[in-house]
Amino acid sequence: MNGPVSSRYAAALVDVALDQNNADRVKSDLAAFAEAFAHSADLRHTLESPSVGREAKLQVIQKIGAVMELAPSVRNFLCLLVDHHRTELLFEIQEMFRVDLNARQNIAEAVVTSAQALGADERKKLIEMLEGQTKKKIEAQFHEDESLVGGTVVRVGSTVYDSSVRAQLDRMREQLESE
């Protein structure tokens, strides 16, 4: 693990993003590039191979940056990783960047899964409640899962609040089997 190294790179990028006041764009651009990096073996090989020269790697980053319209700060950061031979830490840095940025912006992430799609009022009510109780800005992702039968599962950080029928049915099954 290169936790401390990744943490330093992530903190530096958060500093730049907050200074330039484009943290959301940096966050999404970095995630987009990380996804491309994960899915393209050629790109990984090009950026990680010692047989490819520095100039060639930088040109690749600039071209991809142009195509993906990455923020200049993100392009520069990727060039820095190439210069320092740290491209293999990209995923770890991206995760630490997200955590660090959320912490500095007092943001909490919530993942909401429900059996039926939640309406706008329901979503608003849930986010307001979470923001009111946690005193943080909530960034929520909403998903649907019919296997829940009914109810909702909300994950905030590492805490899970489960009101799904599936969970109740599972508990009922365990109780019946243990009797």
Place this chain on the structure above:
Amino acid sequence: MIRSARNLMSSTARFAVAFFLFAAPVLAQEAVKPKLEDSPTGQVFRWINFVLVVVILLYLFRSAPAYFRSHAEEISQKIAEGARAREAAEKRRAEAQAKLATIDTEVAKIRDEARRAAALEAERIKGLARAEAEMIERAAQAEVAATEHAARLELKTLAAGMAVERAEALLRKELQPKVESTRFFEFVTVMSSLVGQRQAKS
């Protein structure tokens, strides 16, 4: 005995031939020239002939007793050997008769021992079979108990699964969007207090 007689006859025959050869010239002269025996030469030969006959007879008289003695000793040794062999044969016969006399007892004794050993072996085998049967019975009982337990568990799991499936089917019918919305707001209310408690703790 037969060999000794043959040797004696052979020796006698050889003596007769030798006597004839020595005496033949003298007898021939007597036949051809009857008057020559009275000559000095004839007298000399007659005396030589007489001496030879005497010498041969002396030799025979001196060596014959030793010859017959050695034969007699040999015969007596063989008679003694025969007696010893007869004694040994008699002894063996007596032993065999003694054994034959006790053979019935020995056979009975061996039969009794064999019967006792067979009885002990049969008892031992019965014991082993009994122990083996008990072990098999215990194993079978344990297997039956385990199978029964597993069947109960399986039945319970099956029943629980069926009950849950039935409940799920009923709930899917009952949980309409309006009911779900009501439940959602109730959950938000409950969750609000839970999150508040958690925040207060941290």
